[in-house]
Amino acid sequence: MKVSELGEFGLIERIKAQLTSPGNDLIEGIGDDVAIIRTDSDEYLLATCDIHLEEVHFRREFITPYQLGQRAIAVNISDIAAMGGTPTHFLVSLGLPAETEVDYIDQLYRGMERAAKRSGASIAGGNITRSPQLMIDIFLLGKVKHDLLITRSGAQQEDLILVTGDLGKGAAGLRLLNRQTTDKDEMIDAQLLRTAHLTPVPRLPESRIITRLQTATAMIDLSDGLASDLGHICRASKKGAVIWAERLPISAATRRAAALTDYDPLHLALYGGEDYEILFSAPQEMVAALQQAVTAETGTPVTVVGKIVSSAEGMKVIIADKPYPLLAQGWDHLA
């Protein structure tokens, strides 16, 4: 059997089942985006990695090295933020074609440093090698106090499901990357959505507020798409979920971009991925305080998009009062 038939998550499950020594100081290991490691202090050590590979994850014609550096750091920070953690140190593993211009690398590091500094973390080391394609593999360490950690597994029945910011913009931006236009409104939309796609801003301040209030029950970042990432919460929490399509925060620009490219905006929001928003669950009576605190301090809207239900009910999306199955699928890195 080939890995493409098994798929990314199938392969991860297979690897997980095969490893016999998971390490008894691990709170979360293989299968989660972030490893959570017990230490001698009252903080857990967090470790995650995420790669940007030329022609697979980006094309040089559509992203500047400065943007690419920012993006590589941002998507890693997003994973740490989704646990309530604080990023601390990066290692940068770089694969470079020999003919790469030194100036390109200068710009790449400037972008990485900007995104790292903004998060309070520093670049601590790494590794450089020759490679036929440009490759940036970021390893990020972080920390979180024991009582502030939020994982995927705590969602309770009747909890509401909330999301920061708006959905579908990452995928809409990707669809507009190589479109040429002279229409002024379309140019403004394209500019906005491309920026959202190319240089997502991780929701670190928002996650800090959510964490501090200690009322959220489960949390994840939206890298693979709402359906896929909500699927992780449901599986880990052994629950089901209902999403209300009409309540999904989809911007006017995303809707116009979807129309322009003959695509369903709802599909972008549910399955598009790369939004790097925070998806979380909380008891109903806590929701108003959570929304208010995040928006008051950061300006970022927080929207109720659904409800946690029993695992027997599975995952559904309600469109015009009719339930449809919500497939826990999104971006498969091996498909």
Added chain:
Amino acid sequence: MKVSELGEFGLIERIKAQLTSPGNDLIEGIGDDVAIIRTDSDEYLLATCDIHLEEVHFRREFITPYQLGQRAIAVNISDIAAMGGTPTHFLVSLGLPAETEVDYIDQLYRGMERAAKRSGASIAGGNITRSPQLMIDIFLLGKVKHDLLITRSGAQQEDLILVTGDLGKGAAGLRLLNRQTTDKDEMIDAQLLRTAHLTPVPRLPESRIITRLQTATAMIDLSDGLASDLGHICRASKKGAVIWAERLPISAATRRAAALTDYDPLHLALYGGEDYEILFSAPQEMVAALQQAVTAETGTPVTVVGKIVSSAEGMKVIIADKPYPLLAQGWDHLA
């Protein structure tokens, strides 16, 4: 200017100079193989990464997935061992062609787990993506008690320079990888040297003994070759070094392999790289005790190969009583 003109270490220096926020909890950052991070406890946190990329660092026809898994882990452990550290957790960042057989991945993880278990560390997480070539980027965390840390920077004038095991075998094994032969003696040599090259055993027990005695002044692992890695010690310690060619431990198999492939065994030992032995310096009066302790407990020989001198004298190798300049060069990952 292209990165190939600047070279690996030139590029690292450039990156280091450009970063304005090195992080005030870093003992060592960019430029060292391992980041050393201050924590609240009496231990430093260590973090390193090293990549194996198909067609650049290995070819599938010459290494089994099980060996490749062992090797990827081993070269990272070697970096942690060279600081007196203990490896604790791995993250595995994997890039896979979609047509890779699942069985290949199973074997790869078995090899990784074997090498990890042997070192006492566990696989804590990672990341999988599609890639045109097989890519294994290992991120390794470790720890070391404050008073046991040995860096590259403590070598003192008149210290002797020692090395575990024997030199040139990694490069000799590489040269024999694709040779066919029916000669029995040559087959035995080839088997031995290929194994040394494909699945090096990191010198973790040896480094623990060296560290425990607290007399070594500087330490590094031999990944790029003695000349290059000794160069790192000399630069960090602001010293020079003399290497005595006649005293370099070069095995009979390495000498025969060198003769077979028309190569100078001394060149393999000085510049070949990939030996994953430990190179360290110690005051002369401590050397006998160090050698005896390591060999008695592990069976691994420890050989005096040279002496630390003033930085004004530079780096030399003495061959038949004549000094020759020792170029701090070896494997350049961007050349």
